[in-house]
Structures are given as C-alpha cells and as structure tokens.
Amino acid sequence: MSSFEDIRPFYDTEVNGAIREIIDHPMLKAMMNFTFPGVADDYWKDLMLHCHSIRDFQINFIYPGIQKVLEKSSEGLTTSGFEKLEKNCSYLFISNHRDIILDTSLLNSCLFEHGLTMTTSAIGDNLVKKPFLRTLSRITRNFMIKRGLQSRELLESSKNVAAYIRHSLIRENRSVWIAQREGRTKDGNDVTHRGVLKMLSMATENDETAIEYFKKINVVPVSISYEYDPTDVLKMPELLAKANSEIYVKGENEDFLTLLNGIIGQKKRIHIHIGEILTPDIDLISKTEPVPSKQLQLLADLLDRHILAGYKLWPTNYIAHDLLYEDAEYADKYTADEKTLFEKRFRKGVDLNNPTAVKSFLAMYANPVNNQKRVLEELKN
Incomplete structure (x- = not known):
C-alpha cells in the first residue's frame, strides 16, 4: 500500500489518532451539535474518543448526521x-x-x-x-x-x-x-x-x-x-x-x-x-x-x-420542461401548488431579465426529462 500513501483513507489503526487531532475543531463541534442537538459536547466527544475504526465512525457519527440532514432539509x-x-x-x-x-x-x-x-x-x-x-x-x-x-x-x-x-x-x-x-x-x-x-x-x-x-x-x-x-x-x-x-x-x-x-x-x-x-x-x-x-x-x-433510465423524474423536472418549451406537455405530472412553489424559487434565484440565465436554470431541471425520453425510446426500438 506504500504507493497509495498520499491518496488512501486512514487505516483503522490510525482513526483514533486522527480523531484526537480534530476533536476540538469548531467545525466538528458544529457538525456534532447539529447531529446531536441539545446534547453536551462531552457526550459525543467521549464516544468519539473511543472510536477505533472507520466503520464505527461512519455508523455512530456520519450515519446519524445524514439522517438529521434528511430530516431538516428533505422530505x-x-x-x-x-x-x-x-x-x-x-x-x-x-x-x-x-x-x-x-x-x-x-x-x-x-x-x-x-x-x-x-x-x-x-x-x-x-x-x-x-x-x-x-x-x-x-x-x-x-x-x-x-x-x-x-x-x-x-x-x-x-x-x-x-x-x-x-x-x-x-x-x-x-x-x-x-x-x-x-x-x-x-x-x-x-x-x-x-x-x-x-x-x-x-x-x-x-x-x-x-x-x-x-x-x-x-x-x-x-x-x-x-x-x-x-x-x-x-x-x-x-x-x-x-x-x-x-x-x-x-x-x-x-x-x-x-x-x-x-x-x-x-x-x-x-x-x-x-x-x-x-x-x-x-x-x-x-x-x-x-x-x-x-x-x-x-x-x-x-x-x-x-x-x-433509472433516474427518478420529479414534478420539478416536468414543470421546468413545460416552462422552458412554453407548453403544457407534462401538465398531468404536477399540481398547481408544485408549479407555484417552483416558480417562486425560480424567480428568487434567477435574473428574469437575462434570457440566457432563465434558459440555463430551466434546462438544468428539464434536460433529464429529454434524456430519459430519448433513452427509453431507444430501448423500445
């Protein structure tokens, strides 16, 4: 493994030492306060200082952190x-x-x-x-x-x-x-x-x-x-x-x-x-x-x-497609409320007086619709 020294992850034997180097870093504190809200820092620090493998770190700290991210910023x-x-x-x-x-x-x-x-x-x-x-x-x-x-x-x-x-x-x-x-x-x-x-x-x-x-x-x-x-x-x-x-x-x-x-x-x-x-x-x-x-x-x-073909298309993809092409081809794929919410986000983040910006933002969401349609048609033939 010597040739991989500058690119590899830590060995399990190195994990605890690495944790001790960052245990007091403010970014780690912010991450753990997000993951374990309302819990004293001593609680997660003690757990972390007893961690001796990548798997332990992932299961006990990264996995609950990702669950909290999903809870706070997704449906x-x-x-x-x-x-x-x-x-x-x-x-x-x-x-x-x-x-x-x-x-x-x-x-x-x-x-x-x-x-x-x-x-x-x-x-x-x-x-x-x-x-x-x-x-x-x-x-x-x-x-x-x-x-x-x-x-x-x-x-x-x-x-x-x-x-x-x-x-x-x-x-x-x-x-x-x-x-x-x-x-x-x-x-x-x-x-x-x-x-x-x-x-x-x-x-x-x-x-x-x-x-x-x-x-x-x-x-x-x-x-x-x-x-x-x-x-x-x-x-x-x-x-x-x-x-x-x-x-x-x-x-x-x-x-x-x-x-x-x-x-x-x-x-x-x-x-x-x-x-x-x-x-x-x-x-x-x-x-x-x-x-x-x-x-x-x-x-x-x-x-x-x-x-x-495996990409999950959401209402946002279909809304963007209809807005980009100025039609209602996929109107049955979304509700009026979903369209209103997307348009609100769109107007907030994009300069509506810049046609290139408008097109680029909408295409970001619409392109997966076109790409999946093309692929599925190819698979049929």
Whole structure:
C-alpha cells in the first residue's frame, strides 16, 4: 500500500489518532451539535474518543448526521434496486454526480441499512484542501483524486488511482464509488466521460484487456435524483460563463460554500436507484466489438442508458420542461401548488431579465426529462 500513501483513507489503526487531532475543531463541534442537538459536547466527544475504526465512525457519527440532514432539509429518501446486491461482494458503483458530499453519504447510508458493505469513495483533493476536511474525508473512507496536474504527473496519478481502485475491489473486496465524469453535472445532462473509464482501465494486469477487467469488477450504474437541487442557484455563474463561451474561474471559497449548501439546502424528495450489474452486457461487448477504444465507448453508452433510465423524474423536472418549451406537455405530472412553489424559487434565484440565465436554470431541471425520453425510446426500438 506504500504507493497509495498520499491518496488512501486512514487505516483503522490510525482513526483514533486522527480523531484526537480534530476533536476540538469548531467545525466538528458544529457538525456534532447539529447531529446531536441539545446534547453536551462531552457526550459525543467521549464516544468519539473511543472510536477505533472507520466503520464505527461512519455508523455512530456520519450515519446519524445524514439522517438529521434528511430530516431538516428533505422530505425523505427512497430507494430501488438494492435487492440486486449481495453481501460480501464488491461492486464498482459508477454514478451520476449532483452533490459533493451527499451523493456518496446517502449511498453509504442505504448500503448500511441494507446490510451491505459501505464504499471507499473518490473525492477531488481540491475539495479537501483545509486540513480538517482532509482528515474528515480520510476518516470516512475517501481516496483522493489529484486535480490540476500537468500531463506527465496526471498520467502517473491516474495509474496510481486506478491501481488503488483495483486493490480495493479485488484484494480488499471493498466496493468503490466513482462519478461518471470529473466534477458534478451542472446542466442536468448526465454523461459518462470515456476518460473515467480509460483511467479505470489503467489497472489491467499482465495480458488482461480493459474489457476483461471490467467484466471482473461488477460494474453497477447508480442514479441519484433530487427534487430540488440545493445548489442550483450556485451553479448559475458557471453555466452562464459556458453559455457565453467564457472561461469560468471559481471563487476562493466556492467549493466550500457549495459543499455547505448541498448539506443544508432544501432538497425535498430524493431517490437512489441501483441499476443492473452490467457484467453480462460487458461480456457481450467483448464478444461483438474487437476494437478496444470502441469497447470503452460502448461501455460509456451502456452506463448512460442505465443511469438515465433509472433516474427518478420529479414534478420539478416536468414543470421546468413545460416552462422552458412554453407548453403544457407534462401538465398531468404536477399540481398547481408544485408549479407555484417552483416558480417562486425560480424567480428568487434567477435574473428574469437575462434570457440566457432563465434558459440555463430551466434546462438544468428539464434536460433529464429529454434524456430519459430519448433513452427509453431507444430501448423500445
């Protein structure tokens, strides 16, 4: 594991020492006061100082914290497809990505509730530059993806991350979560970037081909959908820059503000869908397409179909679609009250005198409707 030292989560033997380093940090106090309201700090500190494994920390502190987040900022979490997963089996969960922290935290909460092993999860090191956040991410079994590297360094880093993922899946029998693309989807178009698959394939060994490796590791598509994106307004500056063909530069604390708003912002209903284990489909690709680059593209297309087909569409998606196209195609999918609530949020967060802003905000919610419709029509034919 020495080659993974700068990207790996903590070992269980390191957890208690790491906790002792952050036990008096004001951000940890704020988190625990939120998780255990009305309880003296000595209570949770004593519990935490007796914690000696990542699993203990996740179950006793992160899981109740996520339940409190759901209670305070949502109308509940529903799931589908978890019955397909087996205990004591590792999976590579490839997921659409909407929220920095919640996507993986909610998935792991659901895995725990279903008696399944929680994942080790990818996180960009740009999101955990502050020492406290880096320590917290390692205590919650995240591994680092290094950002902003030059080409040669990027290649070596990608190989190392790929090797770590293989190590987790095959040697440790530990499931892994990774997003289908670098960074969160901001425009509602969930698309698997082939570069992610190419990076994963760098872990092949001996004479193993990429497609043979993907057949071994139980690839599972995951679809996560929020009725309200708690960071929708925060995504607007980047969307507008993109629409105007401008280079977008993040503000100094933008990632942290996005992370915080994702946790405390209103989400209403949330759904996580576990798709089919793709091994049979990957096997078919290996038998029908001999060109390796085309195999990866077919795998990316396969993931897209499953992620989009499994995406739960909410009234907000249909309302935005009808507003964007100025029709009532999906009027039967929402109530007048739901439309009024969405329009109120829309007017509050968007400059209505800026047509590009209006279109970008609505498209963020409407694009999943178009994408799922296209995919379902393709599956029929």
